[in-house]
Amino acid sequence: MVETTEAQPSIGRLVVIGIGLIGGSLALALRAAGACREVIGVARRQKTCEQAVALGIVDRAVTGLGEVLPELESGDVIFVAVPTLAVEQVFADLRDKLPAGVTVTDGASVKGSVIAAAEKVWGRVPEFLVPGHPIAGSEKSGVTAARDDLYIAHRIIVTPVEDTDAGHLQRVVQMWQATGAEVLNMPVREHDEVLAATSHLPHVIAFGLVDTLAHDAENENIFRYAAGGFRDFTRIASSDPVMWRDIMLANRDAILKSIDLYSANLDSLRAAIATGDSDRLMGVFTRAKAARDHFTKMLAKKAYTEPMQAQEVTFIAQPGESVSGELRVPGDKSMSHRSIMLGSLAEGVTEIEGFLQGEDALATLQAFRDMGVVIEGPVDGRVTVHGVGLHGLQAPPGPLYVGNSGTAMRLFAGLLAGQAFDVTLTGDESLSKRPMNRVADPLREMGAEIETGPEGRPPLMIKGGARLHGIDYKLPMASAQVKSCVLLAGLYADGETSSTEPAPTRDHTERMLTGFGYEVQRDGARATLCGGGRLAGGRIDVPADISSATFFMVAAAIAPGSDLLLEHVGVNPTRDGAINILRLMGADIELLNRREVGGEPVADIRVRHAPLKGIRIPEEQVPLAIDEFPALFVAAACAEGETVLTGAEELRVKESDRIRAMADGLEVLGVDAEPTPDGIVIRGAGEGPAFGGGTVDSLGDHRIAMAFAVASLRARDTIRILHCANVATSFPNFAELANRAGLKLQEV
Numbered sequence: 111m112v113e114t115t116e117a118q119p120s121i122g123r124l125v126v127i128g129i130g131l132i133g134g135s136l137a138l139a140l141r142a143a144g145a146c147r148e149v150i151g152v153a154r155r156q157k158t159c160e161q162a163v164a165l166g167i168v169d170r171a172v173t174g175l176g177e178v179l180p181e182l183e184s185g186d187v188i189f190v191a192v193p194t195l196a197v198e199q200v201f202a203d204l205r206d207k208l209p210a211g212v213t214v215t216d217g218a219s220v221k222g223s224v225i226a227a228a229e230k231v232w233g234r235v236p237e238f239l240v241p242g243h244p245i246a247g248s249e250k251s252g253v254t255a256a257r258d259d260l261y262i263a264h265r266i267i268v269t270p271v272e273d274t275d276a277g278h279l280q281r282v283v284q285m286w287q288a289t290g291a292e293v294l295n296m297p298v299r300e301h302d303e304v305l306a307a308t309s310h311l312p313h314v315i316a317f318g319l320v321d322t323l324a325h326d327a328e329n330e331n332i333f334r335y336a337a338g339g340f341r342d343f344t345r346i347a348s349s350d351p352v353m354w355r356d357i358m359l360a361n362r363d364a365i366l367k368s369i370d371l372y373s374a375n376l377d378s379l380r381a382a383i384a385t386g387d388s389d390r391l392m393g394v395f396t397r398a399k400a401a402r403d404h405f406t407k408m409l410a411k412k413a414y415t416e417p418m419q420a421q422e423v424t425f426i427a428q429p430g431e432s433v434s435g436e437l438r439v440p441g442d443k444s445m446s447h448r449s450i451m452l453g454s455l456a457e458g459v460t461e462i463e464g465f466l467q468g469e470d471a472l473a474t475l476q477a478f479r480d481m482g483v484v485i486e487g488p489v490d491g492r493v494t495v496h497g498v499g500l501h502g503l504q505a506p507p508g509p510l511y512v513g514n515s516g517t518a519m520r521l522f523a524g525l526l527a528g529q530a531f532d533v534t535l536t537g538d539e540s541l542s543k544r545p546m547n548r549v550a551d552p553l554r555e556m557g558a559e560i561e562t563g564p565e566g567r568p569p570l571m572i573k574g575g576a577r578l579h580g581i582d583y584k585l586p587m588a589s590a591q592v593k594s595c596v597l598l599a600g601l602y603a604d605g606e607t608s609s610t611e612p613a614p615t616r617d618h619t620e621r622m623l624t625g626f627g628y629e630v631q632r633d634g635a636r637a638t639l640c641g642g643g644r645l646a647g648g649r650i651d652v653p654a655d656i657s658s659a660t661f662f663m664v665a666a667a668i669a670p671g672s673d674l675l676l677e678h679v680g681v682n683p684t685r686d687g688a689i690n691i692l693r694l695m696g697a698d699i700e701l702l703n704r705r706e707v708g709g710e711p712v713a714d715i716r717v718r719h720a721p722l723k724g725i726r727i728p729e730e731q732v733p734l735a736i737d738e739f740p741a742l743f744v745a746a747a748c749a750e751g752e753t754v755l756t757g758a759e760e761l762r763v764k765e766s767d768r769i770r771a772m773a774d775g776l777e778v779l780g781v782d783a784e785p786t787p788d789g790i791v792i793r794g795a796g797e798g799p800a801f802g803g804g805t806v807d808s809l810g811d812h813r814i815a816m817a818f819a820v821a822s823l824r825a826r827d828t829i830r831i832l833h834c835a836n837v838a839t840s841f842p843n844f845a846e847l848a849n850r851a852g853l854k855l856q857e858v
């Protein structure tokens with residue numbers, strides 16, 4: 111049933127012309143919602159009228175439009191729900207007889223032909239006509255198929271034109287909203303092109319396929335043995351033939367364009383099958399699978415389109431006790447990005463294990479698929495990348511959307527600066543606020559043509575065909591992203607490219623390039639490579655992410671009675687700042703079973719509770735623990751005495767201003783925390799509960815959200831954490847693992 115909060119009917123009477131699935135379902139929904147005074151049906155056949163009344167679809171029904179027109183008055187709505195090519199006749203019947211102030215709208219699948227019909231009948235598009243199209247339906251048709259819930263959570267596209275009156279438009283929008291639908295506005299032409307591709311072409315193919323098979327002499331057998339796939343694929347061939355004939359004729363040009371595009375693709379698939387071109391087949395199938403899996407996100411034909419509706423997730427964390435057990439947190443985010451990037455640019459196949467199936471790394475994977483790279487998986491962290499070589503990428507169909515990921519945008523900037531094609535990089539709301547001149551400046555020095563949005567923020571527009579030359583770049587800040595960007599651009603540059611960092615930062619790019627057989631010289635703070643080489647695909651084992659593991663290290667360190675083992679964690683010395691800082695605070699951390707896997711040091715980390723004390727954090731540890739500070743601030747709040755952080759201004763330009771976000775949240779929870787321009791001073795509680803309860807805002811920053819969840823272990827009361835959906839960018843199963851370890855965390 112449709113529920114509505116509307117106290118007043120939003121429209122007067124509703125006249126539905128054509129009481130089938132579409133018209134009947136609107137009538138039922140509005141009646142159920144109490145959104146109109148009366149529903150009058152108009153159908154050609156008396157029997158349909160009787161059925162519509164008997165089924166409670168309409169209050170009354172007539173066979174002639176002429177009978178109801180004189181009764182209508184301003185505020186009433188006529189919904190034309192007849193086959194597309196019959197719309198013109200209905201308009202002709204309305205001409206000169208329509209009382210003033212009555213709104214006319216329709217549900218035809220083609221809008222250009224409705225506009226053309228109106229122009230033919232009235233000589234213009236009348237101000238009371240609001241062309242519309244509900245994107246809902248079923249292969250079922252007729253009055254008995256009508257349902258009151260057909261439109262709930264479906265989209266209705268309205269295509270008003272210049273002359274459409276705002277009041278009439280508003281009435282139609284409200285009418286559809288009362289059915290539970292979401293209303294979108296679109297230009298007529300765009301609507302018809304989008305629908306030709308997404309609805310009309312699939313119907314052509316389904317009708318055509320079933321017809322082809324039905325003509326086959328063996329058809330009985332074919333249909334007898336046809337399994338689920340055939341049934342799924344051809345369901346829409348049961349749709350109303352008249353309606354679909356009309357749509358084909360009415361949207362001819364756009365449909366022909368879609369058919370031609372599809373035929374070319376089918377021909378090329380045919381050729382791939384004929385010649386045994388397995389790479390081409392895998393390319394089409396893996397791209398199509400990814401697109402289908404991200405179906406709703408892919409409608410706009412972008413790489414990894416912004417989610418249509420950002421999902422809202424709130425964490426509710428009850429005070430916990432201790433954490434224990436053995437856990438493996440997901441794969442390292444920095445290495446996952448780089449494994450796809452270098453695997454794609456390598457020659458040959460790269461097999462990745464332990465890949466992080468989080469939103470950030472998946473966006474990178476999808477971006478390469480959109481540039482023509484065949485990538486299989488991910489399945490349980492396993493990915494196979496069929497590298498195309500340094501010069502094998504193709505222009506993507508649209509802007510590359512890299513979601514929430516600063517790493518992706520900055521590293522992409524470097525490796526795309528030397529391509530032959532233009533490309534635009536975009537990101538979500540948080541990424542769109544982050545500084546990009548730190549990569550645009552050195553790239554321009556190398557000869558790249560690159561534009562940013564206002565104030566050096568995304569999007570990044572990179573012009574293809576620039577000739578890059580090597581530079582000797584001194585990084586103004588300790589940033590592995592900037593260093594990596596310069597080195598990746600260096601692969602395409604003439605001569606030598608060097609990057610010198612003011613303090614050690616994560617060196618995964620250098621290590622992985624070396625692993626792919628590309629020579630990188632390291633001389634203290636300086637890394638150098640020569641352009642024009644080649645990368646050779648291979649195997650990559652991505653260890654568990656120490657940044658994700660830190661939330662559990664802190665959890666075990668602060669919660670009395672804890673004893674936790676974190677398995678197979680990457681402990682690269684350019685990433686181990688959190689271990690060093692926690693140990694300085696007195697934490698009991700043991701690194702067991704140390705080993706090297708694929709050029710990266712790995713260990714199992716055992717953490718047991720021990721009382722912590724406040725410290726002055728050594729500045730050289732800051733870049734080595736840069737992502738871990740939200741969690742470390744929670745540890746500081748539980749420590750005895752004062753913890754002072756300086757030299758960490760970079761925290762202000764992450765997914766949120768992490769100093770501000772943490773200071774605000776800590777204050778809500780009753781912690782004495784004082785932000786400074788480049789750090790924070792936190793006076794910890796020592797023994798006993800360190801946090802009160804309350805509602806804190808993670809500002810959509812994954813690490814802030816997880817840090818406050820961990821704080822619950824030492825909280826007196828429930829902590830509610832807002833805007834936690836982005837935890838999926840780096841740690842998709844955080845809540846599950848947290849609860850397994852002993853936290854009491856609910857996601858709502």
Ligand SMILES: O=C(O)C1=C[C@@H](OP(=O)(O)O)[C@@H](O)[C@H](O)C1
Pocket residue numbers: 443444445516517588589590591592594616736737760
């Ligand atoms: O290179 C990388 O993979 C990263 C580098 C760091 O950023 P900066 O280079 O901006 O410090 C870090 O914060 C980010 O999560 C990942």
Ligand SMILES: C=C(OP(=O)(O)O)C(=O)O
Pocket residue numbers: 443514515516517518737764765813840
């Ligand atoms: C800063 C981070 O990532 P990025 O810069 O890639 O968005 C992070 O994961 O904490």
